[in-house]
Amino acid sequence: MEERVKTGIKGLDELIEGGLPKSSSILLSGEAGTGKTIFSLQYIYSGAKDYGEAGIYVTFEEKPEELRREALQFGWDLKKYETKKKIVILDAASLRVGVPSDEDFYMKSDVDLKSLLSKLYEIAMDIDAKRIVIDSLPAFFFSEDSEKMRDDIYMMGRVLAETKATSILITEIINGQGYSRFGYEEFITRGVITLHLVEGEKAMPRMSEYKRSIFIRKMRETNHKIKQYPFSITNDGIVVYPQGEIY
Numbered sequence: 001m002e003e004r005v006k007t008g009i010k011g012l013d014e015l016i017e018g019g020l021p022k023s024s025s026i027l028l029s030g031e032a033g034t035g036k037t038i039f040s041l042q043y044i045y046s047g048a049k050d051y052g053e054a055g056i057y058v059t060f061e062e063k064p065e066e067l068r069r070e071a072l073q074f075g076w077d078l079k080k081y082e083t084k085k086k087i088v089i090l091d092a093a094s095l096r097v098g099v100p101s102d103e104d105f106y107m108k109s110d111v112d113l114k115s116l117l118s119k120l121y122e123i124a125m126d127i128d129a130k131r132i133v134i135d136s137l138p139a140f141f142f143s144e145d146s147e148k149m150r151d152d153i154y155m156m157g158r159v160l161a162e163t164k165a166t167s168i169l170i171t172e173i174i175n176g177q178g179y180s181r182f183g184y185e186e187f188i189t190r191g192v193i194t195l196h197l198v199e200g201e202k203a204m205p206r207m208s209e210y211k212r213s214i215f216i217r218k219m220r221e222t223n224h225k226i227k228q229y230p231f232s233i234t235n236d237g238i239v240v241y242p243q244g245e246i247y
Contacts, residue, residue, distance in 0.1 A: 002022070003021075003022035004017065004018040005019045005022050005047075005053075005130070005131070006018070006019045006046070006050070007020060007042075007046070008042055008045070008046020008047065008050055008051075009042055009043070009237070009238050009240060010236075010238075010239045011229075011231070011241055011242050012238075012240045015225070016191075016216060016222050016224050017222050017223060020166050020191065021166075021190055021191070021221055021222065023161070023166055024166055024167070024189070024191060024220070025157055025160050025161070025166075025167040025169055025189045025190060025191075026166075026169070026189055026191040026193060026219075027169050027171060027186060027189040027191065028040065028169065028171070028193050028195070029170075029172070029173050029192065029193070029194045030172070030195035030196065031172065031173055031174070031175070031196075031197065032172060033197070034196060034212070035195050035212065036135075036136075036172075036195060037062070037070065037135060038074070038233060038238060039168075040057070040168050041067065041071050041076065041078075041133075042074070042076070042237045042238055043131060044056075044078075045071060045078065047130060047131045048081040048087050049081065052086070054085065054086050054087070054128055054129045054130060054131070055086070055088070055129060055131035055133070055165075056087075056088045056089075056090060056120065056123055056124060056131070056132045056165075057087070057088070057132075057135065058092060058116075058120060058132070059135050060111075060135065060136060060139035061093055061139045063091065064091050064093075064103050067089060074235065074236060074237045075236065076237075082104075085127050086127075088104075088105050088123055088129075089103065089105065090105045090106065090107070090120065090123065091103040091106035091107065092106070092107045092111050092116065095110075095111055096111055096139075105123060111140070116140075117155065117159040120132070121159055121162065121163060129165045130165055130166065131166055131168075132163065132165045132168070133167070133170070134167065134168070134169045136170040137153070137169055137170065138171060138172050141182065146182075149182060149184065153182070153184050153188055154184075154188055157188030157189070171185050173194075186218070190218075190219070190220040191216070191218055191219040191222070192216075192217040192219075193215070193219075194214070195212070195213075195231075196212070196213045196214070196228065197210045197211070197212060197213075198212070198228070211230060212230065212231050212232060212233070213228040213229060213230055213231065214228065214229050214230075215227075215229075225245075227245050228245070229241060229242060229244060230244045
């Protein structure tokens with residue numbers, strides 16, 4: 001029977017037979033503002049707090065301090081578990097924009113794929129990481145050479161598999177089209193979860209009300225429904241409602 005990793009997101013695990021397949025890579029996609037970063041922070045934080053599992057959060061866009069502030073809005077004190085080496089935030093954002101980093105873990109030279117994966121693997125082995133988040137793929141993979149991009153994404157998938165961690169790879173979709181930015185990401189992952197903002201009934205003319213939904217497009221070795229389920233972002237983080245199918 002497939003071993004499972006609890007996401008720590010209330011209501012989600014019961015939709016996927018108890019959690020994510022262990023040691024798998026999962027693609028988390030959605031438009032901007034759908035809750036991808038909150039989802040991923042909750043996954044990493046819950047792993048450390050509730051299950052004693054070390055995790056790595058690789059950030060290409062937001063500085064680590066920004067992530068810590070965002071997490072604190074939900075009562076998640078990342079720093080508490082960073083001091084215990086249960087959470088590591090790898091800062092790849094500062095170097096990308098050419099500013100110094102005062103973090104313990106950061107990229108010191110050009111952020112090329114091999115140096116990044118080497119650093120990630122080194123940290124994963126050092127802290128025995130069970131969870132990894134890559135935030136995000138579009139921020140790193142921007143080559144116009146589609147063949148190179150495909151090869152690079154495949155290389156990342158192979159290194160993540162070697163860590164034996166259960167990984168979430170964030171990607172952003174444009175205008176709700178498709179399930180990934182480049183079209184290659186789906187092929188290196190065993191699962192695809194998409195977050196949506198769904199337009200509901202109009203409360204007033206020309207004023208639309210939007211609802212959040214989660215769609216499990218693919219999850220290997222898992223019996224799951226192909227339906228959208230509502231979720232909300234509460235003071236405690238994301239809550240999924242398995243009994244409230246949207247369609």
